[in-house]
Amino acid sequence: MNYWLFKSEPFKFSFEQLKKLGSKGTQWDGVRNYAARNNMKAMQVGDLGFFYHSNEGLNIVGIAEVCALAHHDTTTDDPRWECVDIRAVRDVPNPPTLADIKAHPKLSEMALVRLGRLSVQPVTSAEWKEVCRMGGIDPAP
Template identity: 35%
Template sequence: MASKWLLKSDPDEYSFDDLVRDGKTVWEGVSNNLALINLRNIRRGDLALVYHTGKERAVVGLAEFTSDPYPDPKKKDPRLVVVEVEAKEKLARPVSLDEIKKDAGLKDFDLVRLPRLSVMPVSERQWNAIQALAR
């Protein structure tokens, strides 16, 4: 079974709509140690919730990883890795951070506990809860 993740993106820099337009992209620019550990654990075929930071602060779409992590070709630091990701679908409606915080079943979600983390694992229960909120 594929693992599930959440990726944060600043929509002013690269939005989910940009990913839909482009089809797929290289997910780069991750430098936080814990986020890099998470990024290194991603495998081709894993799925992701895409979360917009900034004013929007909401889960807006679903994506799939189309590569395993590999060294960032634009950087000299071998610790820095990238993955390739493609858009799967836009959620029927965005799920706001406020909604997520109010859901008792999502109290332990890293999105709530570690708000600055840009790449994080998502449990099956959390994934299903977000999907239900998006309907």
């Protein structure tokens, strides 16, 4: 299993909205960055990802699961853009903030710290476990 991080501005699409969609989830559309698109193309069904609220909150609020492999992003006619579908798995009880993550020595190389603008990022297994621990999920799923 691989781990990821999905960033969204909560006023556009929040984790609460994802939870309301239930098990069907939704496509993670509108991504127009090649690195983020390539990350989605590498995802497998069942991979888990943090749901990060950017601009407002600046924290990891939930865990999502990839529920459909990369496919054409229906928000564009351009065949270069693909997306995966994700669904909510669970809330993070104590959402770690960006400041918490940046201050943690074990997370200094995390993509969230180094590549702040990338909307879909890889997360290492060690980072996953540490952020889950920080967020009150121990053991990590």
